Amino acid sequence: MSPTTAALRAALAERFGDTFAVPDDLPGQEELLRIATHATHRAWTDQPIAPEVLTLLGACALSAPSKSYLLQADIVHVRDPARRQAVQALVPSMPWMASAPALLVFCGNGRRFRQIFARRGQPFVNEHLDGFFNPTVDASLVMMNFIRAAAATGLVCCPISVLRDQAQRLAEILEMPDHVFPVSGLCVGYPAQVRAINPRLSLAATWHTDRFDDAGSDALIDEFDRRFVTNKEKYAPAQATGRPASWSDEKARQYATPQRADWGRFVRARKFDLS
Ligand SMILES: Cc1cc2nc3c(=O)[nH]c(=O)nc-3n(C[C@H](O)[C@H](O)[C@H](O)COP(=O)(O)O)c2cc1C
Structure with missing residues (x-):
């Protein structure tokens, strides 16, 4: 297996907690690896961009x-x-x-x-x-x-x-x-x-075949919550003060207050008709 194929498999396993087949001879793997290892950054060097x-x-x-x-x-x-x-x-x-x-x-x-x-x-x-x-x-x-x-x-x-x-x-x-x-x-x-790579919901939760089906949603969210906590503990053990909150705990708290409730007013004031 080429190092790129191995890295792609590892990145997706980390992201989704699952294994994905990657044909050795599949073209474009460098690009797929960049996509699979995506991470949002909030700190930059002072090197300017030409x-x-x-x-x-x-x-x-x-x-x-x-x-x-x-x-x-x-x-x-x-x-x-x-x-x-x-x-x-x-x-x-x-x-x-x-x-x-x-x-x-x-x-x-x-x-x-x-x-x-x-x-x-x-x-x-x-x-x-x-x-x-x-x-x-x-x-x-x-x-x-x-x-x-x-x-x-x-x-x-x-x-x-x-x-x-x-x-x-x-x-x-x-x-x-x-x-x-x-x-x-x-x-x-x-x-x-x-x-670090931030995990995502498994494909069992977000990839549907032929029809939308979220019947197993609760169990799949619980599974994701467990991976989310494990990932946090792995990458930020120094900051750990007790068990980190799960993803659904975090998001339920984050969305517990109305956010940007005036967005519709702003858009209408831009003269868009939203009917
Ligand atoms: C449309 C959009 C808006 C976002 N806005 C913010 C923001 O205002 N502040 C911030 O710190 N991150 C923002 N993010 C980054 C997300 O928080 C980030 O994608 C998410 O936590 C998942 O992390 P990851 O991209 O590293 O996988 C935004 C992402 C998207 C797609």
Whole structure:
């Protein structure tokens, strides 16, 4: 077995607590290994990212598929120090963002198409929820493509949806017009540390064949909770003060208070009709 095949099998076993067959001669394993070992990073070295590399990654990211070829995703690179500082001030809970060599904001753009219709004097007849959902999906795919392209060059990222807690202020700082909205920020830089793989729910819970079936959900979540705790104990034993909380405990606590309940109001104020 090649070292890449072995590493891919090991990464997926760690991620899912299961073994996956990897044919030795399967092409593309270097890329699969990068995907399988994905980790979000929140600390970066101070090595800057060459501007041409950042632009190159942007171009690769924007090569993503686009719903109906409507091209409804844009990226704002927050380069100006004053604006960057203003954005940073929106998220005092995440001071580590400030040290990221680059901050991008991935946006859904429902404006371009409306402009095309206006120029033609044609009524825009797609004022409904789908008109908001499609740019959201496009922007998400572009951000994921950016993360993958960045990983191929040795860069690591952290998506920042917490920026949307202050969506209106963010839109003002970045001068986003109506029908343009932030989907997520993204910190980018060279990694300052090695990060462990965070486990995922097993495929028995998330991969369905022919029909959606979550009949065994409780047991599968319990199984994931056990792996989650074991993984935490393995990688952060020094910080362990008693047994770490399980994934469902952690998430039930995290979501026990309403989060971003005003998002709908913000989106409607951007002139999207969500009916
Ligand atoms: C859309 C999106 C938004 C996110 N927003 C934040 C954020 O605001 N702050 C943060 O620290 N991590 C954020 N993350 C990172 C997740 O917390 C991370 O992906 C998750 O904990 C799993 O860890 P992993 O990516 O290392 O496997 C975000 C991830 C996604 C996909």
